[in-house]
Structure formats: C-alpha cells, structure tokens
Amino acid sequence: MREYRHTPVYYFPREDVRMDLAARTESETYCPFKGKASYWTLNVGDQTSEDVIWSYETPYDEALEIKDYVAFYWNKMDRWFEEEEEIFVHARDPHVRIDALKSSRSVRIVHKGVTLADTNRPVLLFQTGLHTRDYITAEDVMMDNLVPSSSETSCPYKGTAGYWSMQSGDELIKDLVWSYPDPLPECGAIKGMLCFYDDKVDQVFIDGAPLS
The missing domain is CATH 2.170.150.40 (Domain of unknown function (DUF427))
Structure with missing residues (x-):
C-alpha cells in the first residue's frame, strides 16, 4: 500500500500468514482513512514480539482492498525479501526511480x-x-x-x-x-x-x- 507522505507497506493475505503463531492483543489504533486497526503479538520459538502484526478487519470503503490482509512492523522482523533478493529499511516504492x-x-x-x-x-x-x-x-x-x-x-x-x-x-x-x-x-x-x-x-x- 502507498499512502501520501508514508513509506510503502506490504499487506499479506491473512490466509498466507502463520496466524497460529500470533495472539490477538487489546491494542488498537485509528486511521481516518482506513479505520480501526487490531494487533497481534508474534511468538516464534522463545522470542516474542508484541503488537508486531496489524490488520484493518473492517476497513472503510476506500480501503476495502486491505480487508483480510495483515501487515508487519518492518523493524521488528529479522529480514525481508522481494523474490530471492534481500531488501532493507522499508519496502521499495515502484514509483521511485x-x-x-x-x-x-x-x-x-x-x-x-x-x-x-x-x-x-x-x-x-x-x-x-x-x-x-x-x-x-x-x-x-x-x-x-x-x-x-x-x-x-x-x-x-x-x-x-x-x-x-x-x-x-x-x-x-x-x-x-x-x-x-x-x-x-x-x-x-x-x-x-x-x-x-x-x-x-x-x-x-x-x-x-x-x-x-
């Protein structure tokens, strides 16, 4: 997803994410353009990352494309890849040359x-x-x-x-x-x-x- 004055964010189909490793928390945030976001803590082995996953489960009409999708905080993940290439800092913007x-x-x-x-x-x-x-x-x-x-x-x-x-x-x-x-x-x-x-x-x- 691209938003004005924000770095791009990858949203993944929820069915493609290991949600069995995640536990919903009580945390919530609000975006005037997308709606209310819910959060999950990620538990992998002996490591726990709190509120690292978020999703707009009932997004506003203008953001319906991200319904049933989840996103991750970039800096709380170990590594990120596009295809077989590791990427850094944030998702690349396809409109940047x-x-x-x-x-x-x-x-x-x-x-x-x-x-x-x-x-x-x-x-x-x-x-x-x-x-x-x-x-x-x-x-x-x-x-x-x-x-x-x-x-x-x-x-x-x-x-x-x-x-x-x-x-x-x-x-x-x-x-x-x-x-x-x-x-x-x-x-x-x-x-x-x-x-x-x-x-x-x-x-x-x-x-x-x-x-x-």
Missing part, C-alpha cells in the same frame, strides 16, 4: 575559503522526489580535511553508506560526506565515490556558477 549518470560538468565544493572537492567527472544521482546529488571520486576530494565517522545509514534503493566529518580548526562538521562502498546494482556507478551535504558547506559551484 534511481539514475546514476556519468557527467563532465564541473563541480567545486568550498568551505571557509578552502576547496574541499573539485572535479569535472562527477556521477549525478537522480532520485524521484529528491534533488540531484553530485558524487565525486576520492581522487578529486581533499581527503586530508576529512576524518572517518562511525555513522552509517541505509537506503532501500542505494545500500548502506559510511560517513566522514570535517575538522576545520575548532569546528567539527559531523557527517559532512557520505559514500556507498558496496551500493546496490542499480547504483553501481557511485561505488566508492563521495557526496557532500550541500547545506553544510559555504558554497557549491556547478560549471562555475554558485548553486542556488
């Missing part, structure tokens, strides 16, 4: 008068609903200005990213730069390349013009 395109445009990143990156061979990443990101090869980045961070984030479309912070005198700009060392196949062109948060630096120049 990712394109990673090699470019010859000039990209220069400047902070406090110091050029942090300068390239004419970026990879531009276009993702539905987000602004274009410029990924830069490490050879064109002043890596001496960056210190590795322990932070990590995951994206269902790109993979898991590692981060670098920048130390400038007494100022530490935390997690200024990120990179996908082993991106998902759709984004293989950005492997090992670095990307800066535009709003954390003073200036970004694209083909010599400041980014507005």
Whole structure:
C-alpha cells in the first residue's frame, strides 16, 4: 500500500500468514482513512514480539482492498525479501526511480575559503522526489580535511553508506560526506565515490556558477 507522505507497506493475505503463531492483543489504533486497526503479538520459538502484526478487519470503503490482509512492523522482523533478493529499511516504492549518470560538468565544493572537492567527472544521482546529488571520486576530494565517522545509514534503493566529518580548526562538521562502498546494482556507478551535504558547506559551484 502507498499512502501520501508514508513509506510503502506490504499487506499479506491473512490466509498466507502463520496466524497460529500470533495472539490477538487489546491494542488498537485509528486511521481516518482506513479505520480501526487490531494487533497481534508474534511468538516464534522463545522470542516474542508484541503488537508486531496489524490488520484493518473492517476497513472503510476506500480501503476495502486491505480487508483480510495483515501487515508487519518492518523493524521488528529479522529480514525481508522481494523474490530471492534481500531488501532493507522499508519496502521499495515502484514509483521511485534511481539514475546514476556519468557527467563532465564541473563541480567545486568550498568551505571557509578552502576547496574541499573539485572535479569535472562527477556521477549525478537522480532520485524521484529528491534533488540531484553530485558524487565525486576520492581522487578529486581533499581527503586530508576529512576524518572517518562511525555513522552509517541505509537506503532501500542505494545500500548502506559510511560517513566522514570535517575538522576545520575548532569546528567539527559531523557527517559532512557520505559514500556507498558496496551500493546496490542499480547504483553501481557511485561505488566508492563521495557526496557532500550541500547545506553544510559555504558554497557549491556547478560549471562555475554558485548553486542556488
């Protein structure tokens, strides 16, 4: 199911779910668009996950398609798969497209008068609903200005990213730069390349013009 400003949610036919491992609870929530949701606790072996399953048993007319279907809280499950491929973070939205395109445009990143990156061979990443990101090869980045961070984030479309912070005198700009060392196949062109948060630096120049 896709809902405005929500990540997609998988609903499964109740008859295809091991409801013999679930116990109904007294918990309820209300959605103005779908109705009242009931909840179940899941018991598998010696592990119990409370209120991990929900269902709209008598949904409103506009949500009748999910009647007799159940959903699971993503983060309370061990692993998720689409076909034979493991997926992460949340269900992928079929309306989101990712394109990673090699470019010859000039990209220069400047902070406090110091050029942090300068390239004419970026990879531009276009993702539905987000602004274009410029990924830069490490050879064109002043890596001496960056210190590795322990932070990590995951994206269902790109993979898991590692981060670098920048130390400038007494100022530490935390997690200024990120990179996908082993991106998902759709984004293989950005492997090992670095990307800066535009709003954390003073200036970004694209083909010599400041980014507005």
